[in-house]
Amino acid sequence: MKLSALVCTVVSVLLIGSQAAYADKWGDQFPHISATGDIPGMGSYEAMSKKDYSGRTLRINTHAIPVMGEPTALHAEQFEKLTGAKVEITHTPAGDLFSKAMIPFQAGQAPYDIVFGFSNFINEWKRYLAPVPQRYVDQMDDVTASHIAIASWDGAMYQYPVDGDRHYLKYRKDVIDNPKMQAKYKADTGKELRVPRTWKEYGEIATYFNGWDWDGDGEKEYGSAEVMKKDDLMYAAFYSRSAAYSKNPNTPGGFFFDLKTMEPLINKPGFVEALTDWVEAAKYVPPGGINFGLGDEINSFGGGQTLFSFSWDDAFVAAMQPDSPITNQVGAAQLPGAEKVWNRKTNSWDEGFNQAPFFVWGWAVGVAEKSKNKDIAFDYLCFFANGANHQADLGIGRFGVNPFMEADFEVDIWTKLGWDPQVAKEYVQTLADMEKSTNRVFPLRVPGTFQFNSALATGTAKALAGQLSPQEALDEVAAEWKSIIERVGVDNVRKAYAVGVKMEDNEL
Amino acid sequence: MNFKHKFVFLLPGLIVLIGIIIFPILFTIRLSFSGWNSFNPELDFIGIKNYIRLFTADPRFWQSFFRLSFLAITTVFIQYVIGFALAHMVWKDIKFKRFFRVLFLIPMMTTPVIMTVIWRTFFHESLGPLNDFLSLFGMQPAWLSSPGLAKIAIIVVEVWQWTSFMFLLLLAGLLSLPKEPFLAAAIDGASSFKKFIYVTFPLMAPISIGAIIIRLIEASKIMDTVFVLTSGGPGTSTETSSYYIFIKGLREFQMGYAATVSFTYLIIMIISLTIISKVLTKVLMKE
Numbered sequence: 001m002k003l004s005a006l007v008c009t010v011v012s013v014l015l016i017g018s019q020a021a022y023a024d025k026w027g028d029q030f031p032h033i034s035a036t037g038d039i040p041g042m043g044s045y046e047a048m049s050k051k052d053y054s055g056r057t058l059r060i061n062t063h064a065i066p067v068m069g070e071p072t073a074l075h076a077e078q079f080e081k082l083t084g085a086k087v088e089i090t091h092t093p094a095g096d097l098f099s100k101a102m103i104p105f106q107a108g109q110a111p112y113d114i115v116f117g118f119s120n121f122i123n124e125w126k127r128y129l130a131p132v133p134q135r136y137v138d139q140m141d142d143v144t145a146s147h148i149a150i151a152s153w154d155g156a157m158y159q160y161p162v163d164g165d166r167h168y169l170k171y172r173k174d175v176i177d178n179p180k181m182q183a184k185y186k187a188d189t190g191k192e193l194r195v196p197r198t199w200k201e202y203g204e205i206a207t208y209f210n211g212w213d214w215d216g217d218g219e220k221e222y223g224s225a226e227v228m229k230k231d232d233l234m235y236a237a238f239y240s241r242s243a244a245y246s247k248n249p250n251t252p253g254g255f256f257f258d259l260k261t262m263e264p265l266i267n268k269p270g271f272v273e274a275l276t277d278w279v280e281a282a283k284y285v286p287p288g289g290i291n292f293g294l295g296d297e298i299n300s301f302g303g304g305q306t307l308f309s310f311s312w313d314d315a316f317v318a319a320m321q322p323d324s325p326i327t328n329q330v331g332a333a334q335l336p337g338a339e340k341v342w343n344r345k346t347n348s349w350d351e352g353f354n355q356a357p358f359f360v361w362g363w364a365v366g367v368a369e370k371s372k373n374k375d376i377a378f379d380y381l382c383f384f385a386n387g388a389n390h391q392a393d394l395g396i397g398r399f400g401v402n403p404f405m406e407a408d409f410e411v412d413i414w415t416k417l418g419w420d421p422q423v424a425k426e427y428v429q430t431l432a433d434m435e436k437s438t439n440r441v442f443p444l445r446v447p448g449t450f451q452f453n454s455a456l457a458t459g460t461a462k463a464l465a466g467q468l469s470p471q472e473a474l475d476e477v478a479a480e481w482k483s484i485i486e487r488v489g490v491d492n493v494r495k496a497y498a499v500g501v502k503m504e505d506n507e508l
Numbered sequence: 509m510n511f512k513h514k515f516v517f518l519l520p521g522l523i524v525l526i527g528i529i530i531f532p533i534l535f536t537i538r539l540s541f542s543g544w545n546s547f548n549p550e551l552d553f554i555g556i557k558n559y560i561r562l563f564t565a566d567p568r569f570w571q572s573f574f575r576l577s578f579l580a581i582t583t584v585f586i587q588y589v590i591g592f593a594l595a596h597m598v599w600k601d602i603k604f605k606r607f608f609r610v611l612f613l614i615p616m617m618t619t620p621v622i623m624t625v626i627w628r629t630f631f632h633e634s635l636g637p638l639n640d641f642l643s644l645f646g647m648q649p650a651w652l653s654s655p656g657l658a659k660i661a662i663i664v665v666e667v668w669q670w671t672s673f674m675f676l677l678l679l680a681g682l683l684s685l686p687k688e689p690f691l692a693a694a695i696d697g698a699s700s701f702k703k704f705i706y707v708t709f710p711l712m713a714p715i716s717i718g719a720i721i722i723r724l725i726e727a728s729k730i731m732d733t734v735f736v737l738t739s740g741g742p743g744t745s746t747e748t749s750s751y752y753i754f755i756k757g758l759r760e761f762q763m764g765y766a767a768t769v770s771f772t773y774l775i776i777m778i779i780s781l782t783i784i785s786k787v788l789t790k791v792l793m794k795e
């Protein structure tokens with residue numbers, strides 16, 4: 001027994017030691033992954049070091065630094081060292097990513113081997129992108145089903161998953177969970193202070209905490225930071241606010257349009273109610289808040305200026321970084337719901353609580369069909385998203401890399417980054433619950449997506465600025481959407497929209 | 509030298525002219541009759557559909573055009589008044605004349621987009637220094653989120669950036685004026701004010717018209733200031749024609765329609781500026 005125990009001990013030590021030595025080998029050379037070392041896999045550091053791409057050049061068009069641009073550049077530098085390839089990177093502002101790739105695509109050129117963009121580009125980009133080879137898809141067993149679906153079209157994957165996005169609620173735990181604040185709120189309003197269940201409750205709490213110094217730092221704080229700036233992703237924020245009022249689980253067949261008739265639903269009472277709430281919200285955002293873009297929202301909430309925020313993960317991760325003034329004082333929850341949801345079949349409100357997570361589009365990346373470097377390009381993307389890089393990237397808010405793998409929903413990953421276990425638990429629970437929801441909304445991915453979203457942004461911006469009432473603004477949007485459908489062709493839009501509806505109706 | 513030799517010498521210039529001016533205009537005209545967009549990347553022919561849409565179903569373009577007219581005329585007028593005053597000041601013998609001449613030119617030498625980013629920070633309603641200062645007096649204007657103040661913010665930035673250009677042209681004009689009329693006026697005992705009204709201003713009319721027209725042409729393309737400062741908001745209250753064309757072409761990728769709007773806008777500007785030029789000539793050079 002003693003001998004076998006000794007042998008077991010020696011073997012265990014050797015195994016653990018060799019694993020540690022393996023991890024250290026790459027962790028020492030590449031400090032970015034020092035916390036985990038290399039993690040074995042098809043795109044691992046070890047696997048890439050065996051490739052030789054000397055004398056070949058990979059060209060990438062990515063976003064400006066830091067969001068996605070910084071990890072692209074960092075992983076390119078690592079990839080160069082490992083494989084000998086030369087990587088040339090162009091950084092482009094978010095608003096120009098689509099056109100910068102689309103113009104050469106339409107001209108039959110491929111100035112970039114890899115193009116970064118957003119997942120809702122897929123319908124218009126897919127004909128110019130190479131499908132992800134099956135051997136890469138086969139090793140994505142940890143990528144969530146939602147994000148496999150978002151990256152694919154008609155069964156073929158065109159966008160390599162490097163990021164996962166959804167909108168959710170962020171709040172200040174040090175206020176909402178604070179017994180003194182709860183007592184004060186109760187005394188002043190007669191209501192419980194808690195994580196808001198509905199948008200109406202969100203508005204009430206945000207209004208109460210607007211314009212006074214509730215954290216004692218000598219500065220005024222405000223109710224909510226939201227993306228309200230026209231042409232800066234505001235339409236995504238509006239869809240988030242609309243989902244609970246308009247995504248009725250009892251009326252499958254379309255959130256944006258009625259799939260059968262292709263009638264826009266954007267001016268129906270569910271959306272109008274959401275826009276009415278949003279116009280009210282202009283009163284509890286910081287001064288100038290209706291001009292906040294995504295960067296302003298991240299800085300405002302991440303800098304401790306507001307009680308609530310909702311949008312992508314970045315503001316939450318930024319708030320949780322060690323240099324943030326509110327580290328471990330923030331909580332995550334699903335987007336608020338509503339006490340009623342519009343039923344387009346009965347033309348009336350269905351009373352009762354309704355909640356609908358919005359799987360907003362996120363960063364996506366594809367390889368040009370006309371690229372002569374597809375082999376290097378896919379290897380680079382596989383390397384970008386390997387386990388070690390992904391875990392390291394997740395913890396850096398400004399990178400814009402967010403959970404899209406099942407393993408990302410483990411609390412340990414986040415506590416290792418210094419997160420409070422309770423905060424980490426709430427965060428992963430929120431994301432996991434969204435994955436499990438059967439009443440989800442996915443982004444619009446039809447021909448002319450940009451026209452539809454731009455029309456919506458213009459309409460909602462007019463309502464926020466007081467130029468039109470919510471109903472007038474959305475009637476204008478609906479009229480514009482009808483014109484777009486007419487120009488694009490109703491069958492073209494319906495065919496593409498049906499794919500998204502299947503996802504929303506849990507048929508994919 | 510016979511005709512053929514002359515043609516050979518002209519050819520390089522003609523090729524460049526055709527390549528960089530004529531071809532893009534002709535291509536834009538052709539594009540304006542197509543439905544080229546993100547899902548239909550073809551130079552097809554759809555007749556005058558885009559033009560019908562522009563003239564019958566696109567009030568947003570016309571609103572942006574009238575907004576642009578207001579912004580362009582206002583900014584150029586203010587630039588002219590301030591530019592003339594500054595040029596007149598350093599035209600005379602004052603201390604540190606050379607220093608002031610360089611100082612007044614600095615805004616024009618800065619990069620417009622960078623300076624607008626700085627102005628945006630300056631106007632930022634909760635974090636900017638301007639409201640920080642004004643809050644001492646109990647004021648916190650919504651510079652970028654109120655339709656009226658957002659227009660004023662754009663005017664301020666445009667005036668700050670381009671008054672230098674007006675100053676430069678007007679100073680050059682003042683320095684080239686003949687001395688005799690001023691001597692005659694001095695002998696007649698004319699006051700400084702009368703000298704300005706009856707001598708300086710009329711003599712400066714040709715250069716003033718040139719400067720105003722050049723600036724109006726530039727101001728009619730206001731885009732970078734709007735893009736960085738307000739993105740056309742709040743709502744559509746600061747959207748200008750150039751910004752609208754940018755949205756249609758490069759954001760919504762409606763290339764065919766953007767070409768239609770661009771070409772129509774070009775025609776309107778040519779007609780408008782010709783009329784403005786004639787009117788200015790008639791008014792300022794009547795004597």
